[in-house]
Amino acid sequence: MPVNALYRDDFYLSTAEAVVTAIHEDGGIELDQTCFYAASGGQPGDTGFFERADGSRIMLGQTKHGPVKDIIIHVPLEGEPQPIVGEKLVLHIDWPRRYKLMRMHTACHLLSVVCPYPVTGAAVGEDESRIDFDMTDIIDKDEVTAKLMALVNGNYPVYVQWITDEELAANPDIVKSKNVRPPVGLGRVSLVCIGENSSIDSQPCGGTHVSETQEVGSIYIAKIEKKGKENRRFRIRFGTPGDEA
Numbered sequence: 001m002p003v004n005a006l007y008r009d010d011f012y013l014s015t016a017e018a019v020v021t022a023i024h025e026d027g028g029i030e031l032d033q034t035c036f037y038a039a040s041g042g043q044p045g046d047t048g049f050f051e052r053a054d055g056s057r058i059m060l061g062q063t064k065h066g067p068v069k070d071i072i073i074h075v076p077l078e079g080e081p082q083p084i085v086g087e088k089l090v091l092h093i094d095w096p097r098r099y100k101l102m103r104m105h106t107a108c109h110l111l112s113v114v115c116p117y118p119v120t121g122a123a124v125g126e127d128e129s130r131i132d133f134d135m136t137d138i139i140d141k142d143e144v145t146a147k148l149m150a151l152v153n154g155n156y157p158v159y160v161q162w163i164t165d166e167e168l169a170a171n172p173d174i175v176k177s178k179n180v181r182p183p184v185g186l187g188r189v190s191l192v193c194i195g196e197n198s199s200i201d202s203q204p205c206g207g208t209h210v211s212e213t214q215e216v217g218s219i220y221i222a223k224i225e226k227k228g229k230e231n232r233r234f235r236i237r238f239g240t241p242g243d244e245a
């Protein structure tokens, strides 16, 4: 059943009420609505727990999409109790983890501003994220860190702008980062914009983000690795370069 994905309109929603609409053979749970982000676009799915009427908990190990995007499957940890269809639950995201993923995801967008090269891969992690760029230039990681922190400290607003596939086709310049292919075909595309009037960046993205760049906090480029002749892998971590040792 199509789910109402509440996180799309509120990245800061950490808890919500929902009703079980289906249980899969493998134990996966579908709900009428959810604040649990389903893994996609390089951002891992949420973990956390469901609270039942009697106060007991069902611990969740993963959240993922079904065969289509409007199906979200909540996967309980091994051995957890199974709810029944129609049961009401209170959903609780592991918020400290999710908030780190939001800070990291926004940091990845900032890195694509500092390094405007085609992106060939990306993975957002709670401790470290990586982005692969199609590039041959040699870049100093401390210089990249300094530019990243200037954007963080500039405290630019981060917000979502929904546009239709037609609007996107008619105004290709809306997308400032040319290195991410817009996920057209769903009728509408969410653009994650940074800065007033997207002055810093705008790119198609369905992930969850902080609302101003300052929330990203201290980050640094821990490593730039050479992966093949024209591929460079950047690793972003929380903290400052001195933390590396």
Ligand SMILES: [Zn+2]
Pocket (backbone or CB within 6 Å): 041, 105, 109, 192, 204, 205, 206, 207
């Ligand atoms: Zn993104």
